[in-house]
Amino acid sequence: MNDAEIGSLSIAEKIGQLFFIGIPGPDLDANTEKLLSDISPGGVCLFTRNIREVGQTRDLLDAVRAVSKIEPFLSLDQEGGLVDRLRRIMVPMPAPNKIRSVSDAAKLAEIIAEAVRILGFNMNFAPVVDVINDHRSAFSNGLHSRAFGTSPLDVIEFAGEFLKALQANGCMGCVKHFPGLGSSEVDSHEELPSVLIPAEELESVDLLPYKHLFETGEVAAVMVAHAVYPKHHLQEADQNGKLLPSSISFNIVTTLLRHQLNFGGLVLTDDLEMGAIVKNYGIGEASVMAILAGEDMISICAGVDSIYEGHNAVLEAAESGRISEERIDQSLTRIAASKSRLHKPLSFDTDRLTALSTEINELNGRLN
Numbered sequence: 001m002n003d004a005e006i007g008s009l010s011i012a013e014k015i016g017q018l019f020f021i022g023i024p025g026p027d028l029d030a031n032t033e034k035l036l037s038d039i040s041p042g043g044v045c046l047f048t049r050n051i052r053e054v055g056q057t058r059d060l061l062d063a064v065r066a067v068s069k070i071e072p073f074l075s076l077d078q079e080g081g082l083v084d085r086l087r088r089i090m091v092p093m094p095a096p097n098k099i100r101s102v103s104d105a106a107k108l109a110e111i112i113a114e115a116v117r118i119l120g121f122n123m124n125f126a127p128v129v130d131v132i133n134d135h136r137s138a139f140s141n142g143l144h145s146r147a148f149g150t151s152p153l154d155v156i157e158f159a160g161e162f163l164k165a166l167q168a169n170g171c172m173g174c175v176k177h178f179p180g181l182g183s184s185e186v187d188s189h190e191e192l193p194s195v196l197i198p199a200e201e202l203e204s205v206d207l208l209p210y211k212h213l214f215e216t217g218e219v220a221a222v223m224v225a226h227a228v229y230p231k232h233h234l235q236e237a238d239q240n241g242k243l244l245p246s247s248i249s250f251n252i253v254t255t256l257l258r259h260q261l262n263f264g265g266l267v268l269t270d271d272l273e274m275g276a277i278v279k280n281y282g283i284g285e286a287s288v289m290a291i292l293a294g295e296d297m298i299s300i301c302a303g304v305d306s307i308y309e310g311h312n313a314v315l316e317a318a319e320s321g322r323i324s325e326e327r328i329d330q331s332l333t334r335i336a337a338s339k340s341r342l343h344k345p346l347s348f349d350t351d352r353l354t355a356l357s358t359e360i361n362e363l364n365g366r367l368n
Helices: 003-008 011-016 030-039 054-067 102-119 152-168 199-206 208-216 250-260 283-293 304-320 325-339 350-367
Strands: 019-022 043-045 073-075 078-080 175-178 221-224 266-269 298-300
Touching: 003 325, 011 304, 011 325, 019 030, 019 304, 030 054, 030 304, 054 073, 054 102, 054 350, 078 102, 102 152, 102 350, 152 199, 152 208, 175 208, 199 208, 221 250, 250 266, 250 283, 266 298, 266 325, 283 298, 283 304, 283 325, 298 304
Parallel strands: 019 043, 019 298, 043 073, 175 221, 221 266
Antiparallel strands: none
């Protein structure tokens, strides 16, 4: 997608490029094809509900690609361990917290990159760069096994190597969950976490991996968390006085991530259908607020009605002038730059997928 292609899009199609959506099932049925045609999403993310067999998964992604006017991001959450979308069709992969060396981090990433590209993906929502130290490991936030090591330096070393190897093997990565969920005490899938650590701890622990990894130039995309940070000076309140979640906060997305940390790549929300957002704002208004905050892409990963509601809300905001077309074009330029880094899928090869499952077994054996 170049400047000429961006200029040729209608405002509705431009807004569609700002959405990273889920689709209902394992096949491209008429309703799913209509959804893709109506929204023209910039990205599609598959989940376990979409992935049943290796051939079916490749056929589905090929079909999505074929009906898309503009090449989409085709992603999944393939971290290993607790978050393993391929567990039905490949040997389960080790959790990141099992990784104890850069060589094993690289090996896991190499396996994932090759496997997902054979299946037709071009992106992976990984690695997690949240920091889970011994104190934080007691919290019930669902992140313990998903994090690399037990310190910021472990995360920098292991997650950094994972990201480098993932992308060196042709699969774009996405670091998450900015600005850090390691010290949250609840799971943002259910409710809005309040991260109560001092600003100094957030800066010296949670933001440290981002600062270091940004300096490497490896980071193509960042996913922003749903959380509030009451002790940080950038924490905003909404018009009703409630603390504003980071994913829809201008201070977090634009002031901190864009300006202070100087990140110029792709920025997307975590799934806006999480309870942390829907309970407080509703999907339409949250989608508008995300764009106003500076997010490039809005993730809505399950409900078809929610996808339409979000798209319609952003379209109405653009038509009313609440969101400027210049603001939309800024994100489209970053989306296009990111898409220029995408690699084509590898040839479909079931024998190679079987061999990769053997390599996973060998890696599991070393780590257990």
